[in-house]
Amino acid sequence: MNVLLILPIIIPMFTGILVVFFRSSLRTQRLVSLIGAGALLASSIALVIDVYQHGIQAAQMGNWPAPYGITLVADLFGALMVVLAGTVGTAVAVYSLVSIDRQREQFAYHPLYHFLLMG
Numbered sequence: 001m002n003v004l005l006i007l008p009i010i011i012p013m014f015t016g017i018l019v020v021f022f023r024s025s026l027r028t029q030r031l032v033s034l035i036g037a038g039a040l041l042a043s044s045i046a047l048v049i050d051v052y053q054h055g056i057q058a059a060q061m062g063n064w065p066a067p068y069g070i071t072l073v074a075d076l077f078g079a080l081m082v083v084l085a086g087t088v089g090t091a092v093a094v095y096s097l098v099s100i101d102r103q104r105e106q107f108a109y110h111p112l113y114h115f116l117l118m119g
Helices: 007-021 026-054 076-099 102-106 109-118
Strands: 057-061 070-074
Touching (some): 007 026, 007 109, 026 057, 026 076, 026 102, 070 076, 076 109, 102 109
């Protein structure tokens, strides 16, 4: 299984979960959020490079056949869309450091943001 196919889903999920554990410290939430957004962008760029060099990538999740299991497929267009999502996600994470007010940020902004990126 190519791990690069699952990383754009796993990284925001784990970042969102990790940020929940740091809900008392906004500074730590911001740092973890930036690192998670950067990791998403880096993994999506690695996915584009892998797809460009080796062609379409596919993986079956849970070793179930196609009608019952989940098949993850990345072609060049889909991988470029993941890079676009990672780029916009990182830009919004950086911009939100100065633009969002403290009250909204304390109301689970960072976990919800990364769960949105996961989708």
